[in-house]
Amino acid sequence: MRPALQVIDGGKTTGRAWLQSLYVKYGSAVYGRCRFILRDGSLAEDAMQDVFARALLNEGSFRAEASPLTWLMKIATHHCLNVIRAAGAGWRDEYAAMQVVRGEGHGGTQAMEARDLVRKSLRQFDLETQQAVIHYWVDELTLEEVAVVLDRSVPPNRKRLRAIADATGQTLAGESS
Amino acid sequence: MTTLATKHPGELTLRRFLAEETLDAETTAHLHSCSECAARIGKFKEEQRSFEAEVPFERFAAGVEKSARVLKKKPTGSLPVILMALAACFVAFFAGREVLEEVRGGNRIKGGASVDFVIAGASGQRPAANEVEQLATGERVRIGVSGGKHVLALSIDEGGEVSTIYAQPLSAEGQTWLPDSLEFTGRGREYVLEVLSDAPIATEGVTAQLRAHFKASGGDLSKLGDLEVPGVQVHRTFLKP
Numbered sequence: 001m002r003p004a005l006q007v008i009d010g011g012k013t014t015g016r017a018w019l020q021s022l023y024v025k026y027g028s029a030v031y032g033r034c035r036f037i038l039r040d041g042s043l044a045e046d047a048m049q050d051v052f053a054r055a056l057l058n059e060g061s062f063r064a065e066a067s068p069l070t071w072l073m074k075i076a077t078h079h080c081l082n083v084i085r086a087a088g089a090g091w092r093d094e095y096a097a098m099q100v101v102r103g104e105g106h107g108g109t110q111a112m113e114a115r116d117l118v119r120k121s122l123r124q125f126d127l128e129t130q131q132a133v134i135h136y137w138v139d140e141l142t143l144e145e146v147a148v149v150l151d152r153s154v155p156p157n158r159k160r161l162r163a164i165a166d167a168t169g170q171t172l173a174g175e176s177s
Numbered sequence: 178m179t180t181l182a183t184k185h186p187g188e189l190t191l192r193r194f195l196a197e198e199t200l201d202a203e204t205t206a207h208l209h210s211c212s213e214c215a216a217r218i219g220k221f222k223e224e225q226r227s228f229e230a231e232v233p234f235e236r237f238a239a240g241v242e243k244s245a246r247v248l249k250k251k252p253t254g255s256l257p258v259i260l261m262a263l264a265a266c267f268v269a270f271f272a273g274r275e276v277l278e279e280v281r282g283g284n285r286i287k288g289g290a291s292v293d294f295v296i297a298g299a300s301g302q303r304p305a306a307n308e309v310e311q312l313a314t315g316e317r318v319r320i321g322v323s324g325g326k327h328v329l330a331l332s333i334d335e336g337g338e339v340s341t342i343y344a345q346p347l348s349a350e351g352q353t354w355l356p357d358s359l360e361f362t363g364r365g366r367e368y369v370l371e372v373l374s375d376a377p378i379a380t381e382g383v384t385a386q387l388r389a390h391f392k393a394s395g396g397d398l399s400k401l402g403d404l405e406v407p408g409v410q411v412h413r414t415f416l417k418p
Contacts, residue, residue, distance in 0.1 A: 019238050025196040027237065028221070028228035045232060045240065052237075053244035060356050064344035064380075069193050140187025148381055151339075151388075 018059075022052060026069055030076050036138065037080035047083060051076045074149050077134050081127055128152075129160040136161055142173065185214055195221050290324025292371045292411040297358070305413050309366075309399075314418040317358035318369075323351055325373030325408065329383060330355070335365040335398065337391045339384045342369070346377070367415045368398040374408025382406075 030051055034044035054075055055062045065071045125133070128150065135146045143161070147154045158172065165172055186194070186204050194200055194208050195218050208214050294305035298316035305318065312318075320343075322328050330342040347353050361367045370387065372378060386404045394400040398414055 016238055019241060020234060023229075023234050023237050024225070027232070028225040029192050029196075031228050031232065032224060041231075046244075048232075049237070049240035049244040050248070052241040053248050056241060056245045057248060058341075061341045061344050064377075067193055067198050069196050069198060070189065073189060135189075139189035141189060142187075151381065151384055 019052070019056070022055065026072055029069060030072050033073055033076045033134075033138075034080050037077065037134070038083060043083065044080075047076065047080050051079055070149060073139060074131075074135075077131050078127075081130050085127065125160070125164065129164065132157050132160050133164050137170075185211065185217075188217075191218055192221055194218065290373050290409050291322070291352075292373065293321040293352075294369075294413050295319045295321070305415075309414045309416060311416045312361065312418050315360075316418070317360045318415065319354060319358045320369075320371065321352050321354045322347065322371065322373055323353065326375050327373070327377050327408075328355065329372040329374070329378050329380060330369065331380075331383060331387060332361075332367050332369045333387050333391055333398065333401075334363065334367050335396065337388060337396065339387050341380055341384070344377075344380050361415055361417045364417055366398050367417060368401065368412060369415065370404075370410060370412045372404075372406055372408050372410045374406070376407070378406055378408065 027048075031044060031048045034047040034051070035041065038044045038047060051072060055068075055072065062068060062071060131150060132146050135141045135149055136143070141149065143154050143158055146161075147157050150157065161172055164170070186208065190200065190204060191208070191214060194205070200208075208218075294310075296303050296305050296310060296312065296316050296318055298313055300313065320330065325347055327346050329344045331339055332342055333339045342359065343355050345355075359369075370383075372383065383404060383406055386406070387401070390401045390404065391398075394402075401412075403410060
C-alpha cells in the first residue's frame with residue numbers, strides 16, 4: 001500500500017520573511033489606499049489584511065506579476081469599494097490629514113481638489129467607474145494604463161472618466177475643457 | 178505617465194520606483210534626477226515609517242494570516258473564482274508523486290512537452306483524461322507540466338470571468354507539479370487553459386484573447402478554440418459539483 005500522506009515538490013514557500021518584505025515594500029501604499037476609500041483606520045486595517053491575504057493565497061501568480069504593487073492596489077481598490085457597497089455606506093466628503101499630505105506633491109492644491117471633487121461624485125457611478133476614477137485621478141495612471149489594470153479597452157474607460165470629469169469640471173489628459 | 182498637468186511620473190509609478198519594481202529606462206532616469214519627484218518619494222517613505230509605527234509587523238502578519246484562513250474557508254462572490262489550497266491541505270488528498278505518476282491524465286505535445294491533470298478527493302484520485310470532467314464535492318485538481326520554460330494557466334467560467342491561476346517560470350527539468358491543488362468555487366463549468374512556452378507570455382494579452390473568444394463563441398466554453406499565443410496550449414473543462 002502506498003503512503004497516504006506524502007508531499008509533492010512545489011508547495012508554498014510563503015513564510016513570515018516573505019510577508020515582511022511585502023509589509024516593508026507595499027504596506028503603507030495599500031493601507032493608504034484602504035484609508036482613502038474607507039475613511040476609517042480600523043476598517044482600513046482589516047481591508048489591508050484581506051488584500052495581503054489574497055496575495056498570500058495566490059503566491060505563485062502574485063510573484064509572477066510584472067508590478068506586484070499595481071496588482072495590490074487594484075485588489076485593494078476593488079475590495080474597499082465593495083466593502084462600502086456592502087455596508088450601504090455613503091461616500092464621505094471630509095478630507096483626512098493623509099490626503100492633505102498627498103496634495104502637497106506634484107499638482108499641489110489643484111490635484112488635491114481634483115481628487116476631492118471626483119471622490120465626492122463617485123457615489124453616482126457604478127463600481128467599475130469608481131475603480132477607473134481612483135486609478136486615474138489618485139494613482140495618476142494614463143487612460144491606457146487604467147484600461148490594462150481593469151482588463152478593458154480604452155474607449156469605455158474614457159467614456160466613464162469623461163462623465164466624471166464633466167460632473168466635476170475636470171478635464172482628461174489630452175482633452176480640452 | 179500622469180494625468181496631471183506635469184511631465185512627472187504619476188503616484189503609482191513613484192511608489193513602484195520606491196518598491197524597486199522595474200520601470201522603463203526613461204522614467205528611471207527621470208526619477209534619479211528630479212528633485213520634485215524625490216521630494217514626493219520622500220513623503221511616501223515617511224508614510225511607510227508612520228505606517229510601521231501605527232501597524233506593527235507582528236499585528237500585520239497575524240491579521241493577514243487570519244484573513245487568509247478565513248478566505249480559504251469561506252470564499253465569497255468577491256473572491257477569485259479559484260481557491261488555491263495550501264500544501265498542507267493538499268497532502269490529505271494526494272497520495273504522493275508515485276501515485277500521481279500513475280494516474281495523471283496527460284496531453285503529450287510535440288517537442289516532449291506535456292500537461293497532466295489529476296483529480297483527487299475523498300474517494301481517491303484519478304486522471305482528468307477527458308475533455309470534460311465532472312468534479313465531486315471536495316474534489317481538487319492538480320496540474321503537472323514538463324517540456325516548457327514558462328507556464329501560464331488561466332481559467333474562465335460560464336460568466337466569462339477570467340482568473341489567473343499560474344504565471345511562472347519552470348526551473349526544474351522533467352515533470353513539475355505546480356504549487357497547490359485547485360478547488361473551484363461556484364457552480365457550472367470552469368475552462369482551464371495551460372500555455373507552455375519558451376518565453377514569458379503577457380497575462381493581459383492572453384486574458385483579453387480568452388475574453389474575445391468567449392464573446393465570439395456566444396459564451397459557449399466548448400467552442401473557445403485555440404488562442405493566438407506562442408507555445409503549446411492544453412485545456413480541460415471541469416463541471417463543478
